[in-house]
Amino acid sequence: MSRDRVLATIRASLGCSEPEDEERVAAVERRLAAPLRHLIPACASRPHSERVGQFTRSLREQSAAVIEAAAPGRIPEAIARYLGEAGLPLRLKLGADPFLAALPWQETPALERLQGPAGPGDAVALSSAGAGVAETGTLVLLSGRDNPTSLAFLPETHIIAVAEAAIVGALEDAFDLVRARLGRGAMPRSLNLVSGPSRTGDIGGRIVLGAHGPRRLAVIVYKTDEGAVGAP
Amino acid sequence: MKPRVGLFVTCLVDLMRPSVGFAAAKLIEASGCDVAVPAGQTCCGQPAYNSGDKADARALALATMGACDGCDYVVAPSGSCAAMMKLHYPQLMAGDESAQARARAFALTVYELSSFLVTVRRMTAVPGRFDGRVAYHDACSGLRELGIAAEPRRLLAQVAGLELVEMADRESCCGFGGLFSVKYPDISNALVERTAAAARAADPQLVLGGDLGCLMNIAGKLARQGSRIGCRHVAEVLAGELADPPIAHDALETGP
Amino acid sequence: MTQRMLDFEASARAALADASLQRALAGLPGGLVAERAAAKARLPEFEALRDAARDIRDHTLRNLDLYLKAFERRAAASGSRVHFASTAAEARDAILAICRAANATLIAKGKSMVSEEIGLNSHLEAAGAEVVETDLGEYLVQLRGERPSHIIAPAIHIDQAQAAADFRRRHTHLAQDRRLEEAPDLVAEARAILREKFLAADVGITGVNFLIAETGAAVIVTNEGNGDLVALLPKVHIVVASIEKVVPTLEDAATLIRLLARSGTGQDMTAYTTFLAGPKRDGDPDGPEACHVVIVDNGRAALLGSEFREVLRCIRCGACMNHCPVYNAVGGHAYNSVYAGPIGAVLTPALIGLGEARDLPNASSFCGRCEEVCPVKIPLPKLMRSWREVDFARREAPLAARAALEAWAFCAKRPRLYHLATRLAVLALKMAARGRGAFGSFPLARGWTRHRDFPAPQGRTFHELWAKTKRGASA
Numbered sequence: 001m002s003r004d005r006v007l008a009t010i011r012a013s014l015g016c017s018e019p020e021d022e023e024r025v026a027a028v029e030r031r032l033a034a035p036l037r038h039l040i041p042a043c044a045s046r047p048h049s050e051r052v053g054q055f056t057r058s059l060r061e062q063s064a065a066v067i068e069a070a071a072p073g074r075i076p077e078a079i080a081r082y083l084g085e086a087g088l089p090l091r092l093k094l095g096a097d098p099f100l101a102a103l104p105w106q107e108t109p110a111l112e113r114l115q116g117p118a119g120p121g122d123a124v125a126l127s128s129a130g131a132g133v134a135e136t137g138t139l140v141l142l143s144g145r146d147n148p149t150s151l152a153f154l155p156e157t158h159i160i161a162v163a164e165a166a167i168v169g170a171l172e173d174a175f176d177l178v179r180a181r182l183g184r185g186a187m188p189r190s191l192n193l194v195s196g197p198s199r200t201g202d203i204g205g206r207i208v209l210g211a212h213g214p215r216r217l218a219v220i221v222y223k224t225d226e227g228a229v230g231a232p
Numbered sequence: 233m234k235p236r237v238g239l240f241v242t243c244l245v246d247l248m249r250p251s252v253g254f255a256a257a258k259l260i261e262a263s264g265c266d267v268a269v270p271a272g273q274t275c276c277g278q279p280a281y282n283s284g285d286k287a288d289a290r291a292l293a294l295a296t297m298g299a300c301d302g303c304d305y306v307v308a309p310s311g312s313c314a315a316m317m318k319l320h321y322p323q324l325m326a327g328d329e330s331a332q333a334r335a336r337a338f339a340l341t342v343y344e345l346s347s348f349l350v351t352v353r354r355m356t357a358v359p360g361r362f363d364g365r366v367a368y369h370d371a372c373s374g375l376r377e378l379g380i381a382a383e384p385r386r387l388l389a390q391v392a393g394l395e396l397v398e399m400a401d402r403e404s405c406c407g408f409g410g411l412f413s414v415k416y417p418d419i420s421n422a423l424v425e426r427t428a429a430a431a432r433a434a435d436p437q438l439v440l441g442g443d444l445g446c447l448m449n450i451a452g453k454l455a456r457q458g459s460r461i462g463c464r465h466v467a468e469v470l471a472g473e474l475a476d477p478p479i480a481h482d483a484l485e486t487g488p
Numbered sequence: 489m490t491q492r493m494l495d496f497e498a499s500a501r502a503a504l505a506d507a508s509l510q511r512a513l514a515g516l517p518g519g520l521v522a523e524r525a526a527a528k529a530r531l532p533e534f535e536a537l538r539d540a541a542r543d544i545r546d547h548t549l550r551n552l553d554l555y556l557k558a559f560e561r562r563a564a565a566s567g568s569r570v571h572f573a574s575t576a577a578e579a580r581d582a583i584l585a586i587c588r589a590a591n592a593t594l595i596a597k598g599k600s601m602v603s604e605e606i607g608l609n610s611h612l613e614a615a616g617a618e619v620v621e622t623d624l625g626e627y628l629v630q631l632r633g634e635r636p637s638h639i640i641a642p643a644i645h646i647d648q649a650q651a652a653a654d655f656r657r658r659h660t661h662l663a664q665d666r667r668l669e670e671a672p673d674l675v676a677e678a679r680a681i682l683r684e685k686f687l688a689a690d691v692g693i694t695g696v697n698f699l700i701a702e703t704g705a706a707v708i709v710t711n712e713g714n715g716d717l718v719a720l721l722p723k724v725h726i727v728v729a730s731i732e733k734v735v736p737t738l739e740d741a742a743t744l745i746r747l748l749a750r751s752g753t754g755q756d757m758t759a760y761t762t763f764l765a766g767p768k769r770d771g772d773p774d775g776p777e778a779c780h781v782v783i784v785d786n787g788r789a790a791l792l793g794s795e796f797r798e799v800l801r802c803i804r805c806g807a808c809m810n811h812c813p814v815y816n817a818v819g820g821h822a823y824n825s826v827y828a829g830p831i832g833a834v835l836t837p838a839l840i841g842l843g844e845a846r847d848l849p850n851a852s853s854f855c856g857r858c859e860e861v862c863p864v865k866i867p868l869p870k871l872m873r874s875w876r877e878v879d880f881a882r883r884e885a886p887l888a889a890r891a892a893l894e895a896w897a898f899c900a901k902r903p904r905l906y907h908l909a910t911r912l913a914v915l916a917l918k919m920a921a922r923g924r925g926a927f928g929s930f931p932l933a934r935g936w937t938r939h940r941d942f943p944a945p946q947g948r949t950f951h952e953l954w955a956k957t958k959r960g961a962s963a
Contacts, residue, residue: 003572006785010553013793028554031736032702038540038743041533117774136757150774153716175738187703189775191763198713199759202625203671204648205515211624213713241950247914250950269954275900284880288897376856405813409853416851417935418501422817452940455926480926480943
């Protein structure tokens with residue numbers, strides 16, 4: 001059987017003892033069970049007061065738009081303004097995310113909303129991020145009915161809402177959030193780390209946006225009354 | 233008691249440009265050491281080593297170490313030979329504990345010339361003077377294996393009248409690479425063309441360096457291109473030993 | 489003498505004479521090289537992170553069998569089917585079987601170097617499927633019938649005018665007079681064409697950057713998002729990975745991810761880093777219905793116990809080739825191998841045999857830049873030298889080169905013979921130069937003098953002169 005052959009060749013090359021060395025197995029199981037962080041650079045451990053600025057700057061450097069909203073209630077109008085200024089259709093596809101559903105959409109009646117995964121005809125999609133990572137200007141998206149993955153890839157314009165309080169310093173902090181939500185060792189079907197619009201440099205070395213994924217990424221960072229997640 | 237320095241001249245200096253060896257000896261003496269030239273030295277073994285001939289490399293390493301017995305330091309006017317002796321001799325002896333111990337002890341005494349003068353002897357004045365612009369080429373071995381870049385520049389800063397200019401793309405290989413230059417001459421040429429272009433753009437009178445192989449390569453290219461830029465080993469300028477023409481230049485050419 | 493299939497020298501010569509290739513390569517120093525330097529300057533912990541990354545990879549390789557089994561368990565728990573393949577043939581057949589079972593006629597592909605290595609595309613096409621590369625660079629080389637010339641920028645050797653010509657030649661269903669003057673025009677055209685393929689494909693096949701044992705997830709890192717669409721839209725998703733792609737935990741992956749884009753493109757992070765763990769779950773509105781992970785050995789397991797094991801640390805960032813003077817001079821195709829540049833020089837002989845690939849580890853000046861920039865500190869020059877040792881033992885180098893080296897070593901081991909022979913040789917050379925400072929041509933160094941003058945020696949050896957000056961003075 002191929003599996004046995006491959007594993008046997010590996011074990012022979014490594015000079016593993018037969019029968020298996022129990023301490024070796026135990027050491028591996030220990031490492032898998034306990035999250036051992038490696039060096040976290042200083043830029044990934046800034047205090048929260050600096051993280052939002054760092055997050056915003058990083059996203060803008062990667063050609064994403066960053067819009068501030070003073071409260072969740074201001075998100076619909078921020079979206080409507082963004083799409084209006086960009087000359088984009090006022091029609092959003094979004095998932096079943098209860099946070100998004102509870103926003104005061106009645107204040108922007110011109111904004112049409114449709115629910116479900118993205119299809120080829122959808123021009124603009126809206127997702128809610130589980131977290132943001134300041135170190136690299138990254139949004140953390142979890143798949144599921146609340147925020148279908150296709151929203152992040154099929155439409156030309158993707159808008160992601162993220163709470164200021166949910167902007168953590170390092171990628172490792174984001175993983176801890178996922179673990180807290182789903183349990184250790186568990187992942188959603190798809191965990192997407194998005195750090196900008198789609199881009200390619202494959203034609204003559206020139207960077208062009210919108211290779212396959214969205215050409216435009218707009219991130220709405222909204223304030224809430226909650227304290228910051230993770231380290232202050 | 234003055235330290236006893238074994239000068240490992242390197243085969244290229246021995247054969248092609250002995251004036252570099254004399255310049256190196258002068259500088260080492262000026263730094264307050266006694267210079268000896270171990271008679272049994274020939275080649276550090278790098279050509280054999282890089283060609284995969286471990287047996288001959290090992291034999292030459294043992295011979296070199298034997299020849300240099302009794303020296304407090306072994307100093308070479310070459311980053312690649314010094315790196316060979318300092319870093320690779322111990323690796324070569326892997327599998328033979330006593331030989332490896334000997335190589336490790338030997339390695340502690342080995343220095344490239346500019347590194348020896350600056351780091352060990354803390355030399356702050358040099359005999360040479362030079363009125364004009366020079367550029368310094370950082371050979372790959374010295375740069376990456378021994379971390380040498382500041383030391384030759386520190387010494388050149390002591391040379392009265394000298395203006396140091398830096399070439400663009402300084403960290404790029406000149407294409408010598410020992411036997412690489414004759415095994416893959418067309419690729420080697422592509423590389424030295426870039427180095428020569430950088431040299432011409434910086435427009436110094438001299439290109440200096442710490443490795444004669446690289447300098448012969450660059451000088452040969454500049455000469456083929458009809459450039460007047462001269463190439464010398466940095467020891468020649470530091471020691472004020474400029475009587476011989478630059479590498480590849482005819483004897484009757486004027487200029488430094 | 490074996491007929492070497494790779495014929496590096498001829499390819500290199502052609503590459504050096506290829507003006508448009510040279511123009512494309514000229515962009516590397518100011519581009520990917522400068523970008524990495526800037527990223528490193530922004531991250532003071534860069535060197536310490538390289539040490540951590542190297543240690544993570546070494547630990548994983550020492551326990552590769554256990555981590556592969558752990559990955560298999562977790563991946564299966566999230567609904568993926570994990571297949572192992574010893575050889576390229578087994579991998580091809582396993583993937584074909586999955587595609588057949590899915591009645592696949594159209595297969596969309598995200599970039600996978602391993603799939604190149606095993607010759608997957610032609611195998612699937614021979615069985616009647618249409619295979620479309622969706623990474624824009626891979627799509628371009630597919631249109632041209634070429635292989636990728638760089639592991640992260642497959643079409644780096646093609647300029648915009650060539651790409652436009654290729655599009656015009658192959659996209660015959662589009663208006664002849666359409667505008668294809670600038671890169672955005674071409675990207676828009678490719679986006680529209682490939683979108684149809686994403687939506688219509690029966691099976692999506694991607695490579696992977698990491699397999700995470702802790703969670704059974706496959707990590708795909710892209711800037712385009714094509715990998716995500718390939719993994720998302722078709723009903724079946726197949727991941728092709730070589731055995732050493734596994735890493736233990738999310739934290740280990742985080743450290744490697746931290747260095748991957750910074751080393752390869754200078755970005756802190758690529759646009760998309762995606763962790764995929766299995767097919768659609770209850771309530772998932774999108775995603776594939778079936779996920780497969782095909783884990784390929786193809787000679788790597790044997791390397792684990794050899795002096796070449798460090799090459800398996802590689803995380804496919806491309807930094808080594810970006811910084812390699814040889815790669816910068818001749819580009820990737822000259823290597824005539826799936827993997828180019830310094831990583832290719834070490835890996836290719838391991839995968840296809842030194843007899844075929846002997847030029848690759850030999851065509852290096854050992855400048856050491858590759859090792860300096862490798863995020864996991866693979867000692868590439870040392871490994872190339874190890875291949876040269878194998879080469880030397882097999883006596884496959886050209887006779888003239890071997891004879892010259894043997895003569896040199898013979899003399900060098902005998903100091904008195906050496907000093908005498910060299911004195912005579914340099915005196916003869918000096919006389920042959922007839923007062924000139926250099927030789928314009930020299931029969932024994934034709935390779936050198938083809939392009940450069942060969943400096944004449946000063947005429948005496950150092951030892952000869954030193955003995956004259958010092959012997960009288962010595963005690």
